[in-house]
Amino acid sequence: MNELIKKLTEAYGPSGFEDGMRDLIRPEIEPYVDEISVDAMGNLIAVKKGDGSGLKVMLAAHMDEIGVMVSHVTKEGFLRFTNIGGVYPHTLMGGRVQFANGTIGVVHSDRLTDRGKIHPLNKFFIDVGATSREDCPVGVGDAAGFVRPFIAQGSRLTAKSMDDRIGCVVAIEAMKKLASTPHDVYCVFSVQEEVGTRGAMVSANGISPDVGIALDVTGVGDVPEARPMDVSLGKGAAIKVKDAGMIAHVGLVKVMKQRAEEANIPYQLEVLEGGSTDARSIQISNAGSAAGCISIPCRYVHSPSETVDARDVEASINLLVEILSKPIAL
Amino acid sequence: MNELLKNLTEAVGVSGDEKEVRLLIRDLIAKHVDEWHVDTMGNLIALKKGTGASDLCVLVDAHMDEVGLMVVDYDSNGTLKFEGVGGFDNRALLGKPVQVGPKKLAGVIGARPIHLLKASQRNSVVKMDAMRIDIGAKDKDAAKSKVKVGDRAAFVTEYEEIGPTAIGKAFDNRAGCAALVELLQAEPYPFDLYATFTVQEEVGLRGAEVVAYGIKPDAAFILESTPAYDMPTKDDVSPNVALGKGPSIYVMDRGTIQDPRLVSFITKTAVAHNIPFQIRQPGGGGTNTSAIQRTGSGIPAATIAVPGRYAHTPAMMINLDDYANVVKLAETVLRNLTPDTVKRNA
Numbered sequence: 001m002n003e004l005i006k007k008l009t010e011a012y013g014p015s016g017f018e019d020g021m022r023d024l025i026r027p028e029i030e031p032y033v034d035e036i037s038v039d040a041m042g043n044l045i046a047v048k049k050g051d052g053s054g055l056k057v058m059l060a061a062h063m064d065e066i067g068v069m070v071s072h073v074t075k076e077g078f079l080r081f082t083n084i085g086g087v088y089p090h091t092l093m094g095g096r097v098q099f100a101n102g103t104i105g106v107v108h109s110d111r112l113t114d115r116g117k118i119h120p121l122n123k124f125f126i127d128v129g130a131t132s133r134e135d136c137p138v139g140v141g142d143a144a145g146f147v148r149p150f151i152a153q154g155s156r157l158t159a160k161s162m163d164d165r166i167g168c169v170v171a172i173e174a175m176k177k178l179a180s181t182p183h184d185v186y187c188v189f190s191v192q193e194e195v196g197t198r199g200a201m202v203s204a205n206g207i208s209p210d211v212g213i214a215l216d217v218t219g220v221g222d223v224p225e226a227r228p229m230d231v232s233l234g235k236g237a238a239i240k241v242k243d244a245g246m247i248a249h250v251g252l253v254k255v256m257k258q259r260a261e262e263a264n265i266p267y268q269l270e271v272l273e274g275g276s277t278d279a280r281s282i283q284i285s286n287a288g289s290a291a292g293c294i295s296i297p298c299r300y301v302h303s304p305s306e307t308v309d310a311r312d313v314e315a316s317i318n319l320l321v322e323i324l325s326k327p328i329a330l
Numbered sequence: 331m332n333e334l335l336k337n338l339t340e341a342v343g344v345s346g347d348e349k350e351v352r353l354l355i356r357d358l359i360a361k362h363v364d365e366w367h368v369d370t371m372g373n374l375i376a377l378k379k380g381t382g383a384s385d386l387c388v389l390v391d392a393h394m395d396e397v398g399l400m401v402v403d404y405d406s407n408g409t410l411k412f413e414g415v416g417g418f419d420n421r422a423l424l425g426k427p428v429q430v431g432p433k434k435l436a437g438v439i440g441a442r443p444i445h446l447l448k449a450s451q452r453n454s455v456v457k458m459d460a461m462r463i464d465i466g467a468k469d470k471d472a473a474k475s476k477v478k479v480g481d482r483a484a485f486v487t488e489y490e491e492i493g494p495t496a497i498g499k500a501f502d503n504r505a506g507c508a509a510l511v512e513l514l515q516a517e518p519y520p521f522d523l524y525a526t527f528t529v530q531e532e533v534g535l536r537g538a539e540v541v542a543y544g545i546k547p548d549a550a551f552i553l554e555s556t557p558a559y560d561m562p563t564k565d566d567v568s569p570n571v572a573l574g575k576g577p578s579i580y581v582m583d584r585g586t587i588q589d590p591r592l593v594s595f596i597t598k599t600a601v602a603h604n605i606p607f608q609i610r611q612p613g614g615g616g617t618n619t620s621a622i623q624r625t626g627s628g629i630p631a632a633t634i635a636v637p638g639r640y641a642h643t644p645a646m647m648i649n650l651d652d653y654a655n656v657v658k659l660a661e662t663v664l665r666n667l668t669p670d671t672v673k674r675n676a
């Protein structure tokens with residue numbers, strides 16, 4: 001599985017530019033589903049048919065990652081940029097980004113007058129080795145993702161864009177393991193989550209599911225001076241109860257807990273104070289659906305070293321398989 | 331003189347009260363479309379049937395509304411309190427003539443003359459709730475007899491041309507409306523073309539949120555006027571867009587990442603037909619594109635805009651070549667659009 005995680009996390013795919021990600025994921029999921037399609041915005045929708053006795057269940061794992069977009073090329077060939085999604089200036093200094101055409105850039109900022117303070121985003125720039133506007137291999141409007149190799153250290157897995165390539169891995173692995181299901185499972189690899197859960201909104205409008213389950217990362221409270229939060233790495237799959245954009249369907253949360261307990265899958269309950277997931281869009285699309293989220297606890301979200309624990313990933317896969325293979329009574 | 335731009339910009343259509351503009355546009359397009367209707371929110375929706383050569387269905391949108399003011403109360407001296415309809419920089423309001431209510435009464439947003447300003451007042455911005463519209467009424471009752479609470483007020487700017495430049499109010503987005511009218515007046519396209527002239531964009535894309543539901547097009551193009559800020563600066567920074575450099579093509583703003591396939595189709599078409607264009611600096615701003623792109627199960631969408639200086643002030647400025655090139659680019663894009671640009675192979 002680490003091979004798949006490496007492949008997906010190291011790939012390029014900032015929000016709005018997920019074509020390459022879709023091409024990577026499609027062959028991984030295709031053997032395990034009955035139908036596959038791509039909608040107008042680029043969401044990849046893989047459907048596994050049930051036996052007709054169950055519900056219409058939509059899963060959503062987002063393919064996109066945060067990134068940057070060039071807004072200006074200076075006379076000397078440096079790039080000024082704007083953010084795609086939640087990019088924090090303090091995670092950028094000395095980092096590297098990659099453009100769709102393969103160009104790699106180093107990120108730095110204007111001179112700091114006070115080393116205790118970081119500049120805002122508009123004082124950062126990207127150096128792609130150009131010397132002028134004319135010889136610069138990229139231009140205004142080009143998007144870049146971050147670059148960082150995947151590493152596995154014991155059970156800890158670190159990469160850029162664990163958010164949400166690890167959710168994509170959970171979806172793929174669960175579909176692999178899912179022998180049979182009463183439900184029609186619509187496994188959506190969504191676009192543009194990081195800019196406002198935009199892809200899941202339209203895919204849910206098209207699917208009109210009874211139940212929606214997002215597969216995404218969540219924050220943790222187990223690092224020094226963390227904002228208090230009762231989710232830790234290595235303690236199991238996180239069942240979302242609430243985040244800033246959604247209150248999970250109470251009945252669905254109950255089903256998730258029950259399945260975890262029956263199958264002895266470690267889990268923790270998640271209350272996230274900031275941020276949200278595709279589940280928010282799925283819940284309120286069309287006439288609404290029962291929505292929830294299985295979260296993979298993750299340290300350093302939206303930094304180039306997002307870190308998860310393999311045991312939590314395993315637990316999330318197993319929990320999803322348990323939920324999908326049995327009736328869902330809401 | 332471009333009569334179309336003159337008539338459209340001089341018409342009044344503050345968000346939520348677009349009737350005058352809608353009727354004007356209706357009369358301009360009625361002969362050139364196969365069907366038209368007005369939906370419950372006031373959007374004007376027209377269908378221009380295609381030649382049948384392509385089975386695509388394409389939507390082109392332009393918002394009809396403009397920013398303006400709304401009367402909310404009367405003062406004892408007969409002046410009118412007001413609020414903004416859409417976004418304003420308060421500094422652009424003081425001392426400007428306005429036309430108030432359906433009868434277009436002349437008024438002025440009064441300003442304290444410089445003779446009476448204290449030093450500290452000269453350096454501060456007056457808040458909107460401290461400003462008044464003066465319609466020359468002698469007292470509250472006189473004002474009440476002429477203007478109702480809820481009446482809108484719009485700027486008063488006569489359309490003028492100076493060489494390649496046009497000055498007027500509400501180029502945002504009558505420039506887009508004019509371009510869409512021209513597209514409808516042209517020969518039929520290979521496919522069915524729906525034109526939507528939408529209401530209430532300036533207060534949050536409200537008309538666009540509902541307009542595409544019944545249509546389910548394969549692609550949508552949004553015609554806009556985007557603010558140009560191209561004044562000289564000392565720093566090495568790009569103008570977001572500049573007047574005279576051609577149609578501006580959106581890639582990303584606060585509300586939308588444009589469909590990359592359409593963006594590249596538009597830019598390639600421009601290059602192939604020698605039409606100038608500029609990439610609008612990505613970042614802030616928002617257009618109807620975000621609402622239309624996310625209607626139903628999604629619509630591939632992109633935005634082409636006429637750069638306009640001094641947006642959301644009484645007097646904007648556009649370059650007429652930019653305008654003509656927006657029409658040309660949009661038409662060329664439509665005439666060359668094929669299903670493989672917008673349809674995805676399942």
Ligand SMILES: [Zn+2]
Nearest residue numbers: 163164216217
């Ligand atoms: Zn995420």
Ligand SMILES: [Zn+2]
Nearest residue numbers: 502503554555
């Ligand atoms: Zn506009």
